[in-house]
Amino acid sequence: MFLQQGPxxxxxxxxxxxxxxxxxxxxxxxxxxxxxxxLRKDQAVLDEIDE
Amino acid sequence: xxxxxxxxxxxxWITGLVFAVALYLVFFYxxxxxxxxxxxxxxxxHVAAGWVGALAFLVxxxxxVIILTKADRRWDRVALASVEIGVIFTFIxxxxxxxxxxxxxxxxxxxxxxxxxxxxxxxxxxxxxxxxQGIEDPDRRARFGAVYxxxxxxxxxxxxxxxxxxxxxxxxxxxxxxxxxxxTFDMTPRMQTAFFFSLITFTxxxxxxxxxxxxxxxxxxxxxxxxxxxxxx
Numbered sequence: 001m002f003l004q005q006g007p008x009x010x011x012x013x014x015x016x017x018x019x020x021x022x023x024x025x026x027x028x029x030x031x032x033x034x035x036x037x038x039l040r041k042d043q044a045v046l047d048e049i050d051e
Numbered sequence: 052x053x054x055x056x057x058x059x060x061x062x063x064w065i066t067g068l069v070f071a072v073a074l075y076l077v078f079f080y081x082x083x084x085x086x087x088x089x090x091x092x093x094x095x096x097h098v099a100a101g102w103v104g105a106l107a108f109l110v111x112x113x114x115x116v117i118i119l120t121k122a123d124r125r126w127d128r129v130a131l132a133s134v135e136i137g138v139i140f141t142f143i144x145x146x147x148x149x150x151x152x153x154x155x156x157x158x159x160x161x162x163x164x165x166x167x168x169x170x171x172x173x174x175x176x177x178x179x180x181x182x183x184q185g186i187e188d189p190d191r192r193a194r195f196g197a198v199y200x201x202x203x204x205x206x207x208x209x210x211x212x213x214x215x216x217x218x219x220x221x222x223x224x225x226x227x228x229x230x231x232x233x234x235t236f237d238m239t240p241r242m243q244t245a246f247f248f249s250l251i252t253f254t255x256x257x258x259x260x261x262x263x264x265x266x267x268x269x270x271x272x273x274x275x276x277x278x279x280x281x282x283x284x
Contacts, residue, residue, distance in 0.1 A: 007083055010090035010154045017093035017150040021100065021143050028139050028260070036052060036267055039274050043052075046277045 052270045059262050066255040073245075073252040081245035084236055091236065093151045095245050098224060099253035101144040101169075105207050106257060107137030108176065112204035115197035127193035128272075130200050131183070132264035134176050136257060141173045155234040156220060164217035165210065172206040179203060 077095045084091035114130035117123060148166070149159050160166065179199050186192040214221045214232075222235040224246075238246060 007085055007088035008090075008154060010088040013150055013154050014089040014092055017090065017147045018096070020146050020150060021093070021096045024139060024143050024146075025256070028136075032260075032263055032267060036270065039267075039270050040052065042274050042278070046274070046281060049281055 052266065055266075059259075059266075062255070062259050062262065066252075066259045069248075069252045069255050073249050076245040076248050081242050082239060084242075087155055087234065087236065090151055090154055093147050095249040096253070097144060097147040097151060098246070099249040100140045100147065102250055103253045103257045104137045104141035104144055104172075105211065106254065107133045107140065107261075108172075108200075108204055108207050110261075111137065111200040115200035118193050118197035119201075124189060124193045127189075127196055128265055128268045129261075130196055131180075132261055132268055134179050134200070135264060136260050138173065138176050138180065140253075140257075141169065141176070145169055145173060152234070161220070163221050164213040164219050165221040168206065168210040168213040172210050175203045175206050 073095075077092050081092065081095070083089060110133040111130045114126040114133065117126045118130070145166070148169075152161075153159050179196065182199070183192055183196055186195055213219070214223050218231060220231055220233045222232045224238075
């Protein structure tokens with residue numbers, strides 16, 4: 001690729017790279033939300049037991 | 052879970068805003084690199100993710116020192132939350148680097164010193180998360196985590212310095228490149244702006260995620276305590 005005239009056509013790799021970066025960050029945020037939701041359900045059950 | 056504090060709400064908005072600006076700078080403000088083309092834009096977030104990994108593991112080591120000197124178990128939550136975020140961002144760093152490498156080095160992976168040390172660092176901290184789960188006693192777990200976090204931190208400067216000490220094909224962003232480095236480029240002023248802004252943006256992302264993860268940990272410990280009380284009665 002270093003013998004070519006213009007920039008290499010690497011758009012697909014850029015899309016793949018940003019998909020991994022933004023996708024992994026989004027998945028982590030979703031995991032935080034799901035874990036909090038699961039704990040809230042536990043809290044509701046504990047509240048019921050206390051009553 | 053307690054209501055979200057105003058400070059965290061403000062931080063959420065600031066982080067969202069700077070992230071949007073960073074995306075604009077990376078995709079529209081920074082020029083296309085003359086040889087590598089569009090894939091070079093991965094560089095801005097690739098390095099920023101690596102920075103967050105290093106910062107997170109540094110925070111874990113500092114928390115470890117505080118746990119050992121002050122016997123304050125609250126810092127164990129900080130250490131755990133920080134390692135979790137560090138592992139996520141180091142993963143992003145390694146995988147995005149591999150994708151960037153494919154068209155530039157003509158391979159997805161090579162056992163170059165930087166790639167090898169970064170992988171070892173990632174595995175060290177994945178092991179931290181796994182080994183913690185095997186210790187029941189919270190005080191022992193905190194002390195173990197503290198020592199592990201301090202010793203494990205040796206892998207961070209080693210990873211940073213690997214491309215400056217050993218022969219490598221991995222480019223050096225700041226400083227002199229190895230003659231064998233492939234994928235090097237000179238940053239234009241616009242590229243530098245996008246680069247440094249990305250570093251600041253990811254630091255905000257780290258702070259925001261750490262705060263959220265700490266709140267989750269507090270909530271988890273509160274629920275576990277209540278479960279123990281319910282079982283005891």
